[in-house]
Amino acid sequence: MSTKSIDLTLEIWRQKDSKSKGDFEKYSLENISTGMSFLEMLDVLNENLTGRGLDPVAFDHDCREGICGMCGAVINGIAHGPEPETTLCQLHMRHFNDGDILVIEPFRSRAFPIHKDLITDRSALDRIIQAGGYVSVNTGGTPDGNAIPIPSATAESAMDAAACIGCGACVASCPNGAAMLFTGAKISQLSLLPQGQPERKERAMAMVTTMDKEGFGNCTNERECEAVCPKRVSIANIARMNREFVKAALLG
Amino acid sequence: MELKPNVPEGPLAEKWDKHRFSSKLVNPANRRKHKIIVVGTGLAGASASATLAEQGYEVSTFCIQDSPRRAHSIAAQGGINAAKNYQNDGDSVQRLFYDTIKGGDFRSREANVYRLAQVSNNIIDQCVAQGVPFAREYGGTLANRSFGGAQVSRTFYARGQTGQQLLLGAYSALSRQIKAGNVSIHSRQEMMELVLVDGKARGIVTRNVITGKLETHAADAIILATGGYGNAYFLSTNAMASNVTAAWRAHKKGAGFANPCFVQIHPTCIPVHGSFQSKLTLMSESLRNDGRVWVPATPGDTRKPASIPEEERDYYLESKYPSFGNLVPRDVASRNAKEQCDAGKGVGTTNLAVYLDFADAIHRDGKETILKKYGNLFQMYEKITDSNPLYEPMMIYPAVHYTMGGLWVDYNLMTTIPGLFAIGECNFSDHGANRLGASALMQGLADGYFIIGTSIANYIGSTSLEEVSGDEPAFSDATCGVKDRIKALLNSSEGGPEGKLSVDEIHKELGLLLWDYCGMARNQEGLEKALSLLPQIQEKFWSRVYIPGTGDELNQSLERAGRLADFLEFAEIMILDALDREESCGCHLREESQTDENEAKRDDANFSHVAVWEYQGKGARPHLHREKLTFENVTPSQRSYK
Numbered sequence: 049m050s051t052k053s054i055d056l057t058l059e060i061w062r063q064k065d066s067k068s069k070g071d072f073e074k075y076s077l078e079n080i081s082t083g084m085s086f087l088e089m090l091d092v093l094n095e096n097l098t099g100r101g102l103d104p105v106a107f108d109h110d111c112r113e114g115i116c117g118m119c120g121a122v123i124n125g126i127a128h129g130p131e132p133e134t135t136l137c138q139l140h141m142r143h144f145n146d147g148d149i150l151v152i153e154p155f156r157s158r159a160f161p162i163h164k165d166l167i168t169d170r171s172a173l174d175r176i177i178q179a180g181g182y183v184s185v186n187t188g189g190t191p192d193g194n195a196i197p198i199p200s201a202t203a204e205s206a207m208d209a210a211a212c213i214g215c216g217a218c219v220a221s222c223p224n225g226a227a228m229l230f231t232g233a234k235i236s237q238l239s240l241l242p243q244g245q246p247e248r249k250e251r252a253m254a255m256v257t258t259m260d261k262e263g264f265g266n267c268t269n270e271r272e273c274e275a276v277c278p279k280r281v282s283i284a285n286i287a288r289m290n291r292e293f294v295k296a297a298l299l300g
Numbered sequence: 301m302e303l304k305p306n307v308p309e310g311p312l313a314e315k316w317d318k319h320r321f322s323s324k325l326v327n328p329a330n331r332r333k334h335k336i337i338v339v340g341t342g343l344a345g346a347s348a349s350a351t352l353a354e355q356g357y358e359v360s361t362f363c364i365q366d367s368p369r370r371a372h373s374i375a376a377q378g379g380i381n382a383a384k385n386y387q388n389d390g391d392s393v394q395r396l397f398y399d400t401i402k403g404g405d406f407r408s409r410e411a412n413v414y415r416l417a418q419v420s421n422n423i424i425d426q427c428v429a430q431g432v433p434f435a436r437e438y439g440g441t442l443a444n445r446s447f448g449g450a451q452v453s454r455t456f457y458a459r460g461q462t463g464q465q466l467l468l469g470a471y472s473a474l475s476r477q478i479k480a481g482n483v484s485i486h487s488r489q490e491m492m493e494l495v496l497v498d499g500k501a502r503g504i505v506t507r508n509v510i511t512g513k514l515e516t517h518a519a520d521a522i523i524l525a526t527g528g529y530g531n532a533y534f535l536s537t538n539a540m541a542s543n544v545t546a547a548w549r550a551h552k553k554g555a556g557f558a559n560p561c562f563v564q565i566h567p568t569c570i571p572v573h574g575s576f577q578s579k580l581t582l583m584s585e586s587l588r589n590d591g592r593v594w595v596p597a598t599p600g601d602t603r604k605p606a607s608i609p610e611e612e613r614d615y616y617l618e619s620k621y622p623s624f625g626n627l628v629p630r631d632v633a634s635r636n637a638k639e640q641c642d643a644g645k646g647v648g649t650t651n652l653a654v655y656l657d658f659a660d661a662i663h664r665d666g667k668e669t670i671l672k673k674y675g676n677l678f679q680m681y682e683k684i685t686d687s688n689p690l691y692e693p694m695m696i697y698p699a700v701h702y703t704m705g706g707l708w709v710d711y712n713l714m715t716t717i718p719g720l721f722a723i724g725e726c727n728f729s730d731h732g733a734n735r736l737g738a739s740a741l742m743q744g745l746a747d748g749y750f751i752i753g754t755s756i757a758n759y760i761g762s763t764s765l766e767e768v769s770g771d772e773p774a775f776s777d778a779t780c781g782v783k784d785r786i787k788a789l790l791n792s793s794e795g796g797p798e799g800k801l802s803v804d805e806i807h808k809e810l811g812l813l814l815w816d817y818c819g820m821a822r823n824q825e826g827l828e829k830a831l832s833l834l835p836q837i838q839e840k841f842w843s844r845v846y847i848p849g850t851g852d853e854l855n856q857s858l859e860r861a862g863r864l865a866d867f868l869e870f871a872e873i874m875i876l877d878a879l880d881r882e883e884s885c886g887c888h889l890r891e892e893s894q895t896d897e898n899e900a901k902r903d904d905a906n907f908s909h910v911a912v913w914e915y916q917g918k919g920a921r922p923h924l925h926r927e928k929l930t931f932e933n934v935t936p937s938q939r940s941y942k
Contacts, residue, residue, distance in 0.1 A: 050686075051573070066852070083573045085684075093577055098857065099906065101797045103848055110539040112579045115464055116370045138683055140354065150898055163510050164854045171487065174367050178479040180471035183431045187351040187749045190420070190429035193456075194386065197440025206433040207458060212464060214369055243431040 051083035054146040059106055061153040063162055064167075070162065072151070080140035085130060089141055096119060101258065106165040108171040114278060115136040117213035120220070122153045123168045124258060127217035133276040135215065155220035159263040161226070166191035170216045173230060174260040180251035181234040181259035183243045196242050209236040211279040218273035220279075224265030229273040231259050233281050239292055250295035256293045301914045302558055303927045312933045313393075316415045319711065323754050324761025331356035334760050337504060337519040339491045339546055341368030343463075343741060345525030347748025348357065350435040353482035355753055356557065360517055361474070362506060365633050366539050369471045372527060372746060376463025377584050377834050378447060379455035380427075380741040382420040387444055390655035391452040398934060399450050400739060403629075404704070404732020405886035405902060406936035407559070407910070409929065411711060412729045420742050421918055424456055426749055430469040435496050440742040443922045448585055448629060448736055455738045460584065460676055466741055470748070490859065491546040492782045493781045494522070494553050494720065495774050500719035501550075502768045503776045509619035509859060512561050512852040514779055518765070518770035521719045521756055525548060525748070528703035532867045532874065533809025533819075534804075536700035537569060537582045543863040544870050547726055548810050551870075555715040556912040558887040560870070561878035562889050565631035565820050569699035570684055571653035575808075580699035581684060583677055585737060588626045588633070590661035590670065591694065593617050599644030607759035611782040615808055616640055624918040624941040631887045631900070632941060633732055634698035640822045641697075647915065648695045657693035698820060702740060704731040704887070705877070708912045708927070712755040713747060716914075721755060723747035728910065733886025760842045764861025786851040793847045798834030803860045810837050810868060818871075818878050823891040827879040836876065838868045873913045873922055880924060883907040897942070904936055 053072040055078045063070025077096070080089055087109050094104035110118040121136055123129035129139045144150070152166065160168040210233070218229035235252055237291070238244030265288050274283045308319040326334065334357050338349045341363040349361040383396040396417040398593065401408055421526065424442070425818045428434065434456050444453040458465040467691040477483040488509045495503035495516070503518040529544035530536035553558045596603070597614040616636060618625045628636075637654045640646065647653050662670050667690060671678065676688045685695070693805040707722035709729050714721050731739065731785045790801065817830035849855040884893040884900035885907070893901045910927040 081574055081576065084576055085578075088576050088578050092576055095802055097847055098533050098846065101848065104857060106854055111366060111372060111375045112540060113375055113581050114377050115461065116365075116383050116539065118365055118370050128443050128752065136682070139684070140684065142686060145790055152469040159311070167854065170366060172488075174369070174475065174485075177472065178475040182476045184476060185426075185429045185473075186354040187347070187426060187473070187753075190422075190425045191302065193384070193428040193434075195423040195429075195442045198436050199440050200436040200438050201435050204429075207435075207465075210433050210458075210468065213464070216365065237433065238431050241431050243429060243434065283397070291890075 050140070051081050053079045054141065054148070055142045056080055056144065057149045059149065059151045060165070061167055064106070066161055069180045069259055080141055083138070085112070085137055086139040090133065100273055106167050108135060110166050110194065112137040115213060117215040120155050120215045120217055121294035122155065122220060124151050127220045129277055131281050132275070133278055135213070139151060149151065155216050157219045157225040157264070159225060160219065161217060167241060168216070172264070173214055173216060173227065175262060176227065176255055176258050177234060178233055180254035181238070181287065182259070184247060185239065187250050198242060202240055204236045206240045209233040209240070209281065209285050212281050213279055217278065219264065221272040221276045222265065223270055223272065224268060226267050227259050227262070227264040227275065228267045228286045228289065229281055229283065231286035233256050235289045235292055236285040239288065249300070251294045252289065256289070301554070301715070301716050302926060303556065303708065303912060303925055304710060305373055305409065306712060307409070312410060312414050315411050316878070317693065320754055323758035326757045326761050328356050329675060332358055334358065335360065335519040337517055337522045338362070339504065339523070340371065340525035340527060340529060340724070340726070341371035341471070341474065342371035342525060342724060343467055343744030344748040345371070345472045346467065346470035347745050348523055348525060348723060348752045349483055350470060350477050350934065351749050352756060352788050353477035353480070359477070359482050359483045360486065360519065361483050361618065363490060364488070364509070365491050367667060368474055368485060368487065369468060371467060372542055373467045373526065374464045375539065375743070376741055377460045377474060377582070379445060379456050379457035379462045379738040380588070381419055381447070382424045382456060382742065384421055384424060384452060386442060386768050387453045389452045391454050395453065395786065396420060398453040399729065399735060400933055401449065401732065403736035404734055405930065405939065406904070406908070406934070407885050407929065408730055408732030409910070410931060410933055415751070416730050416743060419746045422750055423742060423745045425890040427466055427469050428471060432458065432465045435814045436458050448487055448627070450736070464740060466745065470745070478810065485895065490594060491526070492552050493778045495778045496553055496717065497768050497772055497774050499765065500765070503775055505771060505775070507782070508614045510854050512850070512855065516770045516775045516779060518768045520765050521725060521759055523721045523752060524707065524726050525724045526726050528698045528702050528706065529557045529867070529870060532810070532871055533700045533814050534543055534574065535577060535580050537566065537580050540579060543866065545863050546864040549721070549869050550720060551705060553717060554897065554915070555720060556708035556914055557705070557873060558708035558894050558912045558925055559733070559877065560913065561818065561881060562704035562875045562886065563700060564630065564702040564704060564710045565634045566701035567630055567637060567698045568656065568696045569694050569847055570681065571648055571697040582699070582701060583681060583694070583696065585630065587656060587674060587677060587694070589626045590673065591626065591656040592627050592656050592660055593633070593656055595640045595647060596754065605647070605657070614645065621941050628941045629734070631889070634929050635820050635889055637696070637698055642940060653695035653697045656696045657710045658695070662690065668689055677728045699922035702735055703755070704728065704733060704735055710769070712758060713752060714755060714839060719759060721752060723752055733888055734829070736749060738770055785863070786858070788842070788867065790847055790851060792843055792845050799844070799847045801840065801844050802845065803845060803857055803864055805862070806837065806845060808842045809863045809869070810864070810871060813837065814874065815870060818875050821889045821891055822878050824879065827875050830875050831872070831879070834871055843866065876922065877911050877913065880911060881907055899940070902936070908936070
C-alpha cells in the first residue's frame with residue numbers, strides 16, 4: 049500500500065439551490081494522499097473550505113462501500129469517474145496523477161433536478177419502481193421457500209439484474225437521459241423469476257409508461273449506461289424490457 | 301420508570317402463540333382510522349411500513365436519504381439465518397434459539413430470542429415470494445452456507461449482497477403500498493424530536509434537509525427503526541448518516557436505553573490508513589476459514605511479510621486457541637489483534653494491523669479454488685488497498701460494526717414510553733452481549749414483518765387514544781425546542797472560523813476517546829478517565845464548533861453537528877454502562893474480570909441483567925435500572941474456545 053501525495057486542480061459545479069443558476073468554481077488542492085477515496089478527497093476540500101469560512105461542496109454519500117447508490121458525480125465527463133465498475137466512493141486517488149485537472153459536476157438529466165452543488169433529486173427512479181417493480185404479495189401466507197424450484201442459472205441471471213444499486217449513473221451518461229438500464233434491470237429480474245409471472249404484462253406497461261412520463265429519454269444503443277454501471281448491469285436487460293413491453297402492448 | 305417485560309406465561313415454545321391469541325385486535329375497517337409513523341426504512345422500517353399498510357393502517361414513513369432503498373441494511377454481505385433445516389443437518393427452532401442466546405453470552409431475554417427463531421422460517425418464505433434472488437442449488441432448491449457460531453448450515457444468501465437483496469425486497473413491498481396510497485413517504489427528512497401528549501408518543505418533529513423547514517407529524521403510534529449508534533466512534537463500518545439522534549431524543553423524553561456499552565467490534569476490516577479516513581470497510585469473516593492470522597514475533601520488525609521466515613512469525617490465534625485456531629468468535633479475534641498491536645507487533649504503516657495470510661491455503665488447494673471462494677473479496681480488498689492477497693498477505697484490523705444495545709423494549713417491542721416502539725438494531729432485545737453473523741437481517745425482518753403488527757393492534761386495541769391533530773401546544777413547544785437547538789448549534793459560528801474547529805475534528809476526538817477507553821478492552825481506570833475527559837470535548841463542541849451557513853437551507857455541516865451533539869451526550873451512558881458492568885461478557889471485556897488464561901469471565905451472580913438507563917435531566921447523573929434475566933430453558937455456560 050505505498051501511497052504518495054499529489055496536487056490537483058478541481059473545477060466543481062456550484063449551485064446554491066434548485067432555483068439559482070450554477071457555475072464552475074476552481075479550487076487547488078495540495079498534498080492529497082493517493083490512498084484516499086474520491087469522497088475523502090472531497091472531505092479534505094470541504095474541511096479546507098470550512099476553515100476559510102467558505103461554503104463546503106454539498107454532495108450525496110452514505111455507505112461509502114459501493115452498495116447504497118447514494119453517491120455519484122461526473123468526473124471529466126464520466127459518471128463515477130474513470131475506473132470501470134466503481135462507484136465514486138470506491139474510486140481511489142491513486143488513479144489520478146499529480147497536476148491533474150478534475151472537472152466535477154452532478155448527474156445531469158431532465159428528470160434529475162439539482163438540489164444543490166452535486167446533489168440531485170433522483171426520486172423519479174423511486175416512482176418507476178412504485179409503478180410496478182414488485183410482486184404483489186402481502187406479508188404472511190406465502191408458500192414454503194422451496195415450494196417453487198428455480199434453476200440455479202435463472203436465479204443467477206435474476207441476481208445479475210437485481211444487482212442494480214439505483215445510483216442513476218446510467219441516466220447521467222446516456223445522451224438521451226434514458227433510465228432504460230435501471231428500469232430494464234428490475235423488469236428483467238421479475239420476468240425471469242416464476243414469482244414475477246402473474247403481473248408480468250401489467251408491470252412492463254406500467255413501469256415503461258412511468259419512465260416516459262417522468263421525462264426520461266429513449267435508448268438509441270449508445271451503450272454508455274453499461275459502460276459506467278458500477279454493478280456491470282448489461283444492456284441485454286434493455287432488450288428484455290423492450291420485448292416484455294412489446295408483448296404486453298401487442299398481445300395484451 | 302418501571303420495567304415491565306410483559307413476557308407471556310407458559311412454556312417457551314407456546315408463548316408467542318398464546319400472546320398472539322391474548323393480544324387485542326383492531327377491526328380491518330377501523331385500521332384506516334389509525335395513523336402510524338415509522339422512522340427509518342432499513343429492513344425493519346421498510347418491512348414494518350409495508351406490513352402495517354397492507355393491514356390497513358395509514359402509515360407515514362420517514363427516511364434521511366433521498367430514497368428508502370439506501371438505508372444501511374443494504375450493506376450487509378453474508379446472509380440471513382433461518383431454522384429451515386433444509387440441509388437435514390440437525391437444525392431446529394430450538395437450536396437456532398440456543399445458538400443465538402449462547403452467542404449473546406446469555407445476556408438477552410429468552411422469550412424474545414425464541415420468538416425470533418420461530419419466525420425466522422416465515423422470513424425466508426416471504427422474501428422468496430417477493431422475488432429475492434437467493435442462491436440456489438442446481439436442483440432449484442435454496443442454497444445454504446455455514447457461518448460463525450453455528451455447527452449447521454442455515455444461512456441463506458444472495459452472493460455477497462444479501463442485505464441489498466432483502467432490503468430491495470422490503471423496499472418493493474413498501475413501494476407497492478406507496479403507489480396504493482397507503483403509505484406516505486417522506487424522504488430526506490431527519491427526525492429531530494419526539495412529541496408526547498398525555499405521556500404517550502403522539503408525534504415527531506422533522507427537518508427537511510433540503511429546505512431546512514421543520515415539520516410536525518401526529519400519529520397514534522410511533523415506530524423507531526433508526527439503526528445503531530456505532531458512529532459514536534467516528535470510524536465504524538456504519539454508513540455516514542447512521543446516528544443515535546432519534547433514539548436519543550426518545551431517551552430524553554423517557555425511553556430507557558439498554559446496555560449501551562454492548563458494541564460489536566468486527567475483527568476483519570481493512571485497517572485505517574490515514575487521518576483523513578472517513579469510514580471503515582468490512583471484509584467478510586468467512587475469510588478466516590482459510591486465512592492464517594499472524595504478526596512478526598519480534599516487536600518493531602518492519603521487514604516485508606515475505607522476508608520474515610516461518611520461525612520468526614507468531615500465529616498467535618493458532619498457538620493460543622489450538623482447537624478453534626483462526627475461527628475463534630469475533631470478540632476473541634478482535635481482542636487478540638489489539639493485544640498484539642499493543643505489544644508493538646502490529647504491521648503496516650500505522651502498526652495497527654495484523655496479517656491474514658492465504659499462502660498456505662493457496663499452496664494446499666490451488667489458486668483457483670481460493671479465488672472461487674474469495675475472489676470477490678480479494679477484488680474488493682485490492683480496489684481499496686492496491687494490494688493483491690494472492691501475492692501478499694491481507695492486512696486487517698478490528699472495527700466498530702454493530703451495536704447490540706439500544707432502546708429498551710418489552711416483549712411487544714414497546715419502549716418505556718407508551719406508543720413508542722423500537723425495532724431492528726435500534727432496540728436491544730435479541731442479541732445480548734454479542735451478535736452472531738447473519739442474525740441482524742433476521743432480526744430486522746422478524747420485527748418488521750412478523751412481530752410489530754401484533755404489537756400495534758394490541759396497543760391501539762387496548763389504549764384509549766384521544767384525537768391529536770398536531771396543533772396541540774406539545775407540538776409547537778417541541779418545534780420551538782428544535783429551533784432553539786439549531787440556533788444554539790450555530791451560535792459559536794458567529795464571527796467566522798478563526799480559532800474554531802470543524803464538526804469532524806471534534807467527532808474524531810470523541811471517537812478516539814471511546815475507542816481508547818470504551819473500545820475492545822475496558823478497565824475502571826480508563827473508563828473513569830474517559831468520563832472525566834468527556835465534558836471537555838462537549839464544552840469544546842458548544843463553544844468552538846464552526847458550522848458554515850444557516851439552518852434554513854441544505855446544510856450538511858449542520859446535520860452532522862446535530863448528530864454529533866447527541867453522540868456527545870450519549871457517550872456518557874456508554875461509558876457509565878461499561879463502568880457499571882464489572883464483568884466481561886460477549887463483546888464487553890473488563891480487564892478486571894478475566895480467567896487465569898486471560899479470557900472473558902462472566903459474573904452471573906451479579907450481572908445477569910439488562911442495564912437500563914433513565915435520563916434525569918441535563919447535568920444530572922442518569923439512573924440505572926436493572927431487568928433481571930432468568931433462564932428457565934437454557935443453562936448459562938462459560939464460553940471456551942481453547
